[in-house]
Amino acid sequence: MSKVKTIYICQHCGTSHPKWSGQCSDCGEWNCLVEARPEPTTTHRAKSMNNGGYAGQAATVTRLDQITVSRESRLTTGISEFDRVLGGGVVNGSVVLIGGDPGIGKSTILLQTATHMAQGEKALYVTGEESLSQVAMRAKRLELPTDQLKVMAETSVETICATLTAEKPAVAVLDSIQTLFTETLQSAPGGVAQIRESAAILTRYAKQTGTALFLVGHVTKEGALAGPRVLEHMVDCVLYFEGESDSRFRMIRAIKNRFGAVNELGVFAMTDRGLREVANPSAIFLSRYDEAIPGSIVMISREGTRPLLVEVQALVDDTQGQPRRVALGLDQNRLAMLLAVMHRHGGIHTNGQDVFVNVVGGIKVLETGSDLAVLLAIASSLKGRALPQELVVFGEVGLSGEIRPVPNGQERLREAVKHGFKKAIVPRGNAPRQAIDGMEIISVGRLHEALSAAFD
Numbered sequence: 001m002s003k004v005k006t007i008y009i010c011q012h013c014g015t016s017h018p019k020w021s022g023q024c025s026d027c028g029e030w031n032c033l034v035e036a037r038p039e040p041t042t043t044h045r046a047k048s049m050n051n052g053g054y055a056g057q058a059a060t061v062t063r064l065d066q067i068t069v070s071r072e073s074r075l076t077t078g079i080s081e082f083d084r085v086l087g088g089g090v091v092n093g094s095v096v097l098i099g100g101d102p103g104i105g106k107s108t109i110l111l112q113t114a115t116h117m118a119q120g121e122k123a124l125y126v127t128g129e130e131s132l133s134q135v136a137m138r139a140k141r142l143e144l145p146t147d148q149l150k151v152m153a154e155t156s157v158e159t160i161c162a163t164l165t166a167e168k169p170a171v172a173v174l175d176s177i178q179t180l181f182t183e184t185l186q187s188a189p190g191g192v193a194q195i196r197e198s199a200a201i202l203t204r205y206a207k208q209t210g211t212a213l214f215l216v217g218h219v220t221k222e223g224a225l226a227g228p229r230v231l232e233h234m235v236d237c238v239l240y241f242e243g244e245s246d247s248r249f250r251m252i253r254a255i256k257n258r259f260g261a262v263n264e265l266g267v268f269a270m271t272d273r274g275l276r277e278v279a280n281p282s283a284i285f286l287s288r289y290d291e292a293i294p295g296s297i298v299m300i301s302r303e304g305t306r307p308l309l310v311e312v313q314a315l316v317d318d319t320q321g322q323p324r325r326v327a328l329g330l331d332q333n334r335l336a337m338l339l340a341v342m343h344r345h346g347g348i349h350t351n352g353q354d355v356f357v358n359v360v361g362g363i364k365v366l367e368t369g370s371d372l373a374v375l376l377a378i379a380s381s382l383k384g385r386a387l388p389q390e391l392v393v394f395g396e397v398g399l400s401g402e403i404r405p406v407p408n409g410q411e412r413l414r415e416a417v418k419h420g421f422k423k424a425i426v427p428r429g430n431a432p433r434q435a436i437d438g439m440e441i442i443s444v445g446r447l448h449e450a451l452s453a454a455f456d
Contacts, residue, residue: 008033014192014228036187075170075212078116081268081277082109084304085239085252087260090117090171093210094259095203097177097232098252099217099225100241105250106216109268109275110173111139113214118148121170124163128155128179142274155189157182157198161205169211174202176216178226195227199234232256243362249284250275251363254304263366264304282309282419285361292389295381298421299373300394300412301365307408307415309392311360312370314377319354329359330370338397342375345401346447348382369406371397372425375447376454387454390422395430401447405429413439425453 008017011034013027023030074089083089086096100106107130114125127135132153139146150167154160157180164172174180180198181189188194199215206213215235218226225232232238238256243249252266267281278284286298286309295314300307327335335357343349357374359365372395380387394412396404406412409430416424416439423440431443444450 006035006037009036009187009192011192011226012228014196014230034191036191036193075117075121077113078119079109079113079275079277081266082113082252084306085254085260085264085266086237087254087257087264090212091236091259092170092212093206094237095199095206095213095215095235096237096239097215097217097225097235098239098241099219101219101223104241104243105268105270105275106241107175108138108142109252110175110214110216111135112142112144112274114171114173115139115144115146115149117171118150119145122168123149124167124169124172125149125151126160126172126174127151127153128174129176141272144274155179155181157201161201164205164209164211168209171212171214173214174216176218177231178218190226192228196230199231203234242364247362249278249361253364261304265306265308265363282307282415285310285363286419287311287360289389292386294384294386295377297373297377297380297387298392299370300392300416301367301370302406302408302412307412308363309415309419310363310365312373312377313358313360314374314381315356316350316353316378316381317356319352323350323352324354324356326354326356328357329362329364330357330374334368334371335374337399338371338375339378341397341399341401341447342378346375346379346451348379348451350378350382353382367406368396369394371395372403372427372450376425376450379451379455383455385455388423390420391425391454392416392421392423393425393450393454395425395427395444395450397447403427403444403446403450413441425450 008020010024010027011032012029013024015024015026017033020033024032073092076089077083098106114123117123132151135151152163177195177199178190181194182197182201185193185197202213220226236258237254240253240255242251242253248269250268250270254260254262254264256262267278268275269278296311298309298311301310325335339350339355355378373393375397376387376393394406396406398404405427409426410432413424413432413436417436422438425442425444428443428445431441442453444453
């Protein structure tokens with residue numbers, strides 16, 4: 001008998017290797033090679049044709065201006081914050097991939113969505129990780145309407161597609177993509193080849209039939225979606241859950257969206273009845289103190305299409321050895337750069353101090369408009385002087401000490417006025433042409449001007 005041949009496949013990039021090694025030679029990842037059997041391949045002999053010897057028939061080509069564009073129809077999920085992240089609702093035929101840490105609420109939010117949508121449209125919930133009784137127990141605990149939602153426990157992609165063809169639902173939830181497999185491959189579920197091929201089959205089905213699909217994806221210990229990177233390229237929308245599992249609040253951020261804004265953020269509160277949307281997210285990220293305290297300042301960030309007020313806290317303390325720079329909710333490397341800028345152009349150095357910066361509420365601020373708020377909070381903690389409670393700031397800080405403008409400055413200021421703030425330090429390029437009632441606006445062009453305006 002001939003020896004069974006085995007290969008080793010990288011779980012990150014899908015490259016096959018003849019023997020095991022600690023590092024993938026293509027993508028450079030460590031400890032990612034998994035033993036597998038090679039898939040049987042069928043060789044096709046190309047038929048000789050007159051068009052240069054290529055097999056196949058020429059496809060129809062259409063000019064771009066001859067294509068009729070129809071307005072995409074959207075289905076509401078029944079949860080306004082979820083609709084906001086999706087760009088206004090679920091588009092027919094779209095494929096949405098949602099990932100997050102275990103226990104953060106992926107299955108909960110999708111079960112809530114499926115039961116709400118089932119009241120007006122046909123919906124199907126396919127579970128590959130739980131039994132039907134477990135899904136029913138969760139729905140009962142959350143007190144969800146279960147009379148219209150259909151459920152199925154299945155992991156075969158071919159069986160799922162056949163059932164979807166028979167049921168013809170408007171929306172289907174598949175929990176999760178790592179448990180599904182296609183019969184055309186012999187590898188185990190969860191492998192690179194199985195995830196890639198299963199996602200391709202489901203995406204093809206969604207585009208052909210118009211059924212909207214929600215796919216649940218596992219994440220690695222680094223927080224990225226498990227499986228091949230091509231998985232994110234196949235789908236139309238990629239959503240990530242943010243926030244700690246022991247925190248009350250959860251955030252869903254759109255990393256990719258072909259039908260809406262990228263970086264759109266939806267805020268939810270985890271309760272015993274499931275995830276509940278937060279109508280005014282700025283209120284939960286602001287801490288109203290009895291008196292002003294050093295090291296705290298409010299900045300106006302922009303997440304997707306809406307401004308968001310968040311509190312930035314800083315603590316500067318004498319170091320006991322090598323100075324530490326710790327940033328929670330911000331880029332660690334950018335914090336080190338900002339400290340160097342403040343030393344060079346602001347005359348404030350932190351060489352012998354530990355610097356800790358935190359964005360209250362567990363939110364991650366990805367934009368550079370937080371630079372000015374971070375530096376003012378650090379200066380406030382270092383000087384031991386509290387900034388006014390009615391003060392808000394935003395602005396990007398350049399390496400030469402200039403304060404650069406950020407997009408949508410007027411909208412940010414209007415949001416601050418709604419929450420009762422009366423003073424703002426903004427970049428000169430964001431200074432409004434007309435005065436805003438009830439707010440004093442100080443426009444600055446350099447870092448030393450911003451420090452003087454805040455502390456003098």
